[in-house]
Amino acid sequence: MLSFGANDIKLYFSAMSMDRRIFFVVFDQFELLDLSGPSSVFNAAKALMKQPAYEIHVLSAAGGLIQSRTGIEVNSQSLATFDVRRSDTILVVGGSQKAIKQVSVDDVVQNWLAKNAEKAERVGSICTGAMVLAANGLLDEKRATTHWADLSLMADKYPCVDVAKDALYCVDGNIWTSAGVTTGIDMAMAMVGKDHNTKVMHEIARWLVVYAHRPGHQSQFSELLMAQHSPRFADIIGWIDGNLHHSIKVAEMAKQALMTERTFYRKFTDEIGCTPSKFLENRRLFRAKQLLESEGVVKSIFSKVGYQSELGFRNAFAAKYGLSPSLYKRMHCSSCALK
Template sequence: MSTVRNIIFVIFEQFELLDLSGPSSVFHMANKLAGKAVYTIRTVSCSGGLIDSRSGIAVSANALQDIQLSSTDTLLIVGGDPAAINTACKNPTLKHWLQSNSKHADRLGSICSGALILAAAGLLEGKKATTHWSDLSALKREYPKIHVEQDALYTVDGNIWTSAGVTTGIDMALAMVGRDLGNATMRDVAKWLVLYVHRPGYQSQYSQLTDAQAKLDTALAEVVLWLDEHMHLPIKVSDMADRCAMSERSFHRKFVESLGTTPAKFLTTRRLYHAKHLIESGLALKTVISRVGYQSELGFRMAFEALYGISPATYKRMHCARSN
C-alpha cells in the first residue's frame, strides 16, 4: 500500500476509551512493523478540544469543521455511555457532518454502540450491521431497514464496517489491516499485541455458556459446565438428570422453565457450537465429529446444516479462506 491512510475516530463526551485505544493500537503497530507511516490516526469531535471518556481520561480532538474527508480515509464512530450515545444521536451538527462528509470516505464504520449514531444519521439503511449485544434489539426495532446481524463480532457490507462490543473493535481493525496490507501483517500485528488470535467476524459476540449459567440454579449450572467438559461422550438427558439427582421428568421441566429450551436441544446446540470453533481451529472434520460426541458423519452434517444453514465442509472452506 503506497498511499497513507487516515484513520479518523469520532469521539464525544463520555465515549468508551477502549473503542478508541484498542483499534488505534492495531493501526499504530502496523506502522511500526512496516517501518513507515502506513496509517495516520486522528480524533475529531463536534467542538474539538479535550473530550472526557467515561473512564475519566480526556483525549484531545480536532473540530469536525476542520476535517475534510478523502478517498483514503477510514471514518470510525466509537461507542460510549448510553446517555452519551443518545445525545450524540440527536446532535444536529454531528448528524449533518456525517451525512455530508461520510460519502467521501473510503470506509465508514462503528465500534460497539457507535452503530446507533450511524443509524440515526441514516447511513446504515439497507446494510448489514451489528452492535453491542445489549443494543441489538433497539437497533433492530428502531431501524427496521437495517439488516441487523445478531451473531457477529463485526460485519462488512461494501465500505460499511460495524463491530460489536468493545474489544471487537480490535478484531475489526485487524481485519482492515489484513485487507490493506495482507494477512501476514495482520497476524504479525496480533502477535505483537499479544492477542490470542484474530477472531473472524462471524463468531458469536457473547458466551452461550455464561449466559446459560446465569439463568440456572447451582445444580443445573454445574450440569451445564459438566456438559462442556464431557462433550465427547454420548450424553443423554437421563445422564444430565442423574447428575442433579433428579428424575428425568423433573429435570426436563426445570430446565425448560429456566432456559426456555429442552435439555436435548441445548445439548445439541452446545455440541455444534463446540464443533464450529473446532473447525475454525483447523481440525479435520472426522476429529471434530468425535470430539463433540456424534456417532455418524451424516447425523453431524444434518444437525450442523439445520442450525447454521451451511454444511460443515463449506464452513471449513470459508474459514480457511478467511485465515489464509
C-alpha cells in the same frame, strides 16, 4: 538502469500521499477503549510494516479536549478541519447512553457524516457508535451489530437496519460495525488484513498479545455462561461435559433430559441461545483449549474431545478462535513445551 518519466514520478508521489487516514469521531463521555484499542492496532501496523500505512486522527464536533467516560481527556481536531477522501476510514466510537443520544442529533456531526460518508472507503463504528450511524440513516438496509445490551433497542428503533444479534463485527459493503468494546480490536485487525495481508494481522496480534483474530461471525455472547444459570438444563450439561470424548447425538441429549427430541431442541435453543449441536461443539472446543493450556499434546487432543479426525478438529478450532491449536498452545501453555 531504471528511468522514470514525469508521469511515473507524479503517480509515485500520489500513491505516497494516499496512506489511509483513520478518523475516530469522539464526543463527551465516549468510551476510551473504543478509541485506544483499534488505534493501537493501526499504530502497530505502522511500526511493524516500517512505513506510514495509516494516519490516525481524533475528531470531534468542535475540537479540543474531550472527556471520556473514565475521566481521561483526549485532544481532538474539529470535524471541519478535514475533507474526507476515497482512501479514508470513518469510525464512530461508543459512549454512555446519554452521550449517544446527544451526539446522534448533533447538527455538526450529522452534517459532516452526511457530507463525507459516501466519500470514504469505509464507514464504521465501535460498540454503541452504531447507534449514531443508524440515527443518521447510514445503516439503512445494511447488516450491522452493536453492543449486546443495545441490540434490541437498535432493532426496535431502527427497523430498516438488519441487526446481527450474534456477531463480533459485521461488514456490509463499506459499512463496518463492531459489538462490545474489545471487538473493535478484532474489526481493526480485519481492516489491516484486508488492506495488507493476514501475516501483518497476525504479527499485530502477537505484538499486542491478543488472539490472532476472532472472526466476525463469532458470537459476542457466551452460551456457557447462560447455561450455567439454567436450572432446567444443568444436569444435561453436566452429562455432556462428562461425555465429550464420545459421539453424542441430539436424540441422546433429549433422552437424558426426559424430553422428546423436538421439545428438547426447541426449549434448549430458546433458553441457552444456541442449538444443542452448536453447544456441544463449543463445549468440545472449550475443553480442547483447557487441555492445550495444560500438558495436552495437540495430536492426541482431538479424540479426547470427540472429534473423529485431527484435521476436522484443527479446522473447527481455527474457525472458532481464529488461530490454530498449535499457536494457541504456544501462546497459553507456560508449563510445557510445544509437542
